[in-house]
């Protein structure tokens with residue numbers, strides 16, 4: 001099949017992963033860093049084995065969805081009704097194919113459901129009960145919703161403890177050997193949100209975007225603010241202009257704060273595999289990997 005955009009051009013692979021922008025965690029800072037390191041390791045194994053960027057970001061995000069300290073999959077924030085409703089999206093930057101699910105219950109790995117939406121090709125975003133029906137139709141297993149609820153979130157919801165947020169929204173961006181860039185983001189959303197509330201993570205151009213001629217991005221933070229400034233797309237626009245991933249990330253986060261009126265962060269990667277990240281919050285666990293490194297780099 002003819003490939004579009006950058007796809008098909010040999011490149012050195014690269015991967016960057018985040019575990020959510022938020023306040024300084026009261027405990028378990030190292031656990032959060034170890035989590036993003038493990039996710040990067042898993043995604044990197046896909047890339048060095050010659051696998052696709054899409055598979056690498058899905059794999060990395062699944063690791064964090066399964067990790068109870070991150071606000072995605074198991075460990076998700078609870079709604080005001082005490083339920084888990086998750087959002088996720090995934091995109092590949094050759095043909096701008098993408099898939100997303102929002103406000104979906106009973107799904108432990110929503111990034112995989114988003115991938116199925118993308119692979120199916122008829123729709124980009126499916127929400128709520130429709131997303132659950134779609135999951136059943138494509139064989140994505142549903143789970144007992146109680147298995148997604150951690151003691152930490154249950155205690156917080158009950159008001160028994162002001163348990164600080166641990167990790168946040170999770171995401172990954174990868175470049176594979178074929179020159180394809182992919183990005184994915186997954187979240188439980190805001191603590192105490194109204195059931196049915198949808199944030200930026202499943203919205204293409206807001207929480208996630210990939211264009212193999214420019215780069216890929218995954219955002220985290222206050223979803224309403226991220227949506228207002230279409231943060232993902234704007235970050236790639238800055239990247240295209242400035243040709244500097246670190247600078248583009250910083251300018252995009254400034255935009256989020258100054259024009260969006262919210263806090264957050266993002267990771268991005270350009271068509272050459274150079275990575276960048278920025279956050280306006282005190283903490284955002286990040287890790288990245290390239291062939292120049294012996295092991296994932298996890299800044300302190």
Ligand code: GLY
Pocket residue numbers: 169187188189190198199200201219220221222223224
């Ligand atoms: N950024 C995740 C959310 O607001 O839902």
